[in-house]
Amino acid sequence: MELKINKTGDVITVLLEGRIDANVSINMEQELLSLICEDSPKVIADLSNVVFISSAGLRSLIAALKEAKRQKGDLRLVGIEGHVKEVFEITGFSTIFKIYTTSEDAVSSFGD
Amino acid sequence: MVAGKPTENEMKLKIKAKLENLTVIDEFITDSLRQLGVQDKVILQVQLALDEACTNIIQHAYSGVEGGIIIINCIMSGNDLVIEIKDWGKIFDPTSVPQPDTKSGLFERKEGGMGIFLMKRMMDDVKYILHPGSYNELRMIKHIPQGK
Numbered sequence: 087m088e089l090k091i092n093k094t095g096d097v098i099t100v101l102l103e104g105r106i107d108a109n110v111s112i113n114m115e116q117e118l119l120s121l122i123c124e125d126s127p128k129v130i131a132d133l134s135n136v137v138f139i140s141s142a143g144l145r146s147l148i149a150a151l152k153e154a155k156r157q158k159g160d161l162r163l164v165g166i167e168g169h170v171k172e173v174f175e176i177t178g179f180s181t182i183f184k185i186y187t188t189s190e191d192a193v194s195s196f197g198d
Numbered sequence: 199m200v201a202g203k204p205t206e207n208e209m210k211l212k213i214k215a216k217l218e219n220l221t222v223i224d225e226f227i228t229d230s231l232r233q234l235g236v237q238d239k240v241i242l243q244v245q246l247a248l249d250e251a252c253t254n255i256i257q258h259a260y261s262g263v264e265g266g267i268i269i270i271n272c273i274m275s276g277n278d279l280v281i282e283i284k285d286w287g288k289i290f291d292p293t294s295v296p297q298p299d300t301k302s303g304l305f306e307r308k309e310g311g312m313g314i315f316l317m318k319r320m321m322d323d324v325k326y327i328l329h330p331g332s333y334n335e336l337r338m339i340k341h342i343p344q345g346k
Binding site (some may be wrong): 105108109112123133138140144145148151152155169173176177178181182189 | 253304
């Protein structure tokens with residue numbers, strides 16, 4: 087999975103796309119961890135274009151969130167809708183992540 | 199890979215057990231359920247349950263070693279959609295994995311168990327059936343409501 091990245095100050099927005107299954111999640115996790123450690127621990131993952139996420143994808147996001155917190159940052163989410171939203175809600179992950187409706191809200195939340 | 203329609207309401211996929219094939223499995227179930235007129239929301243739920251089941255087989259029953267085979271049968275029986283998944287790997291009963299605590303916090307949350315939890319939530323029934331000396335079978339059933 088190639089990640090599309092935008093930077094606003096020290097906040098990095100990562101655009102995730104397509105299916106996040108066990109096959110792509112390992113690579114995605116490594117990319118997110120290296121971003122957090124090398125660039126900035128303040129990361130927003132935009133899942134607007136994600137059509138499917140499995141438990142493997144959720145585990146990778148959790149691993150990235152833990153690393154961001156260890157580095158005094160956070161991994162916040164935007165674009166959680168439809169089936170992806172259903173998966174986040176039934177697994178309780180919607181209460182673990184800070185979730186925003188728009189990218190702008192998510193970026194400005196890091197200034198709070 | 200062998201995909202076909204043994205009978206009008208039964209569709210079958212025989213595929214190598216490797217993570218790269220999860221997208222092929224996804225396409226198979228999506229196409230099969232669309233042909234049966236099942237609505238997209240339900241298709242996504244079945245897709246997720248099947249993805250979790252096959253990921254378990256690839257990573258645990260076959261321990262990530264390539265060469266294993268998975269056979270998926272998708273059968274419409276009345277209002278019940280029956281998905282049978284067969285493998286010839288090690289015995290791995292996902293239904294024996296403890297249910298995760300979905301209310302625990304980030305650092306307290308134990309890894310594992312989320313896949314079977316999702317399978318059970320997406321489907322109405324999930325059973326692991328052993329065929330000693332032969333194959334392992336995971337059978338999942340989803341009631342398809344009137345109007346599909």
